[in-house]
Amino acid sequence: MYLHGTSKINGRGYLEIGGVEAEEIAMRYGTPVLVYDEELIRMQCRKYKEAFSKSGFSYKVSYASKAFLCKQLVKLIEEEGLALDVVSGGELYTALQADFPAERIHFHGNNKTVQEIQMGLEAHIGCFVVDNFWELELLHTLAEQRRQKVDILLRITPGIEASTHAYITTGQDDSKFGFSVKNGQALQAARIAVNQPFYNLIGVHCHIGSQIFETVGFVKAVEVMTFFFKRVQEEGHRMHVLNLGGGFGIRYNEDDGPLPIKEYIDAMIKEVEKAFHTEKDLPAIWIEPGRSIVGEAGTTLYTIGAIKEIPGVRKYISVDGGISDNIRPALYKARHEAMIANRNDEQKELVSVAGKCCESGDMLVWDILLPKVRSGDILAVSCTGAYTYAMSNNYNKMPRPAVVFISGGKVKQVIRRETYEDLLRNEL
């Protein structure tokens, strides 16, 4: 297993994260437990800021909170000086409960409800990213009722489709998100926005996809976005924000080849500079990474229970979690790496790791070489920091795991494990 951040194999041959043995964490908090390497999260935040600050460009780095959100993480993001991207009332509520400065929050989403918009208006968040004509009208009506002027970005579909490893430029935008540049709806939306008295159209936004390993898609997006940006300015309306979204890839397994953060940012900056002739015309670049801030920092620890061998077919080792705490392998065929945290025997055997949910598809890792395991061993699955807890569920009435942050040898529980009572909390 590739070791990220402060993870290492110690002298005993055991996995250590942030100076603490994984086995000790498992014993103290039970399993499954999601362990975050706090130093690695902070390092990722700083890498983004450094990439921009050295360029002299005006910028804003927002953490896309959909990847993982809890109050303690909000505090960390605040301390690191990042802004926050939310996509729902629940995410906004969490941020506000953790006292995140509202003016540093922007609100995404293709179907914000009246209640969610009201919440954002009441909190005086930094801006809304308006996604469609319905919202363009609704948000303005609600802002007008409150006599409150709001800053908005328009979410634009630049017509670039990003897949995991490659890019295909699509002729037409078939997406539930945003206004298409190609069919003219983006320009139509901009014209409406600039004529609305309670709107201040400060810029445009796009997001081309997630887990991207190349710069070419971002560069193409900048081409389309700067073209559109200038087109709106030609009509006499000045904007100053170009939000290019998130999507920067991470290393889940040996086949993944993400670029250093600086390379993505440099490529974007270079292309933006190309499009504007004078420095005073340059917009601020905003980005909103999620996965690359928290993904590699997360490791899930499980206890191995049943071991089943089908001679000549496969050996299954089952753990005390599964699709309820990490749906990514089942949903995207995502390949996470794993290791036995409390032993490092030389001799390895091929096994597959199964979850305990009642689905044949509840497999965490297929075909992996592990030391000969025993029931009670601790299995560590790496790179589980993004879109795992955030997408967790109570299928089979599985309680959600505990979450801990580790830094400098200190473990801090940030989310307690759900109890069976929690599972019935809302039942009448």
Ligand SMILES: Cc1ncc(COP(=O)(O)O)c(C=O)c1O
């Ligand atoms: C609008 C928007 N911004 C940011 C992100 C974060 O993307 P990632 O986690 O890949 O950085 C997403 C998710 O794909 C998104 O939809």
Ligand SMILES: N[C@@H](CCCC[NH3+])C(=O)O
């Ligand atoms: N949830 C997905 C990515 C979605 C990104 C959000 N728009 C994942 O785990 O990879």
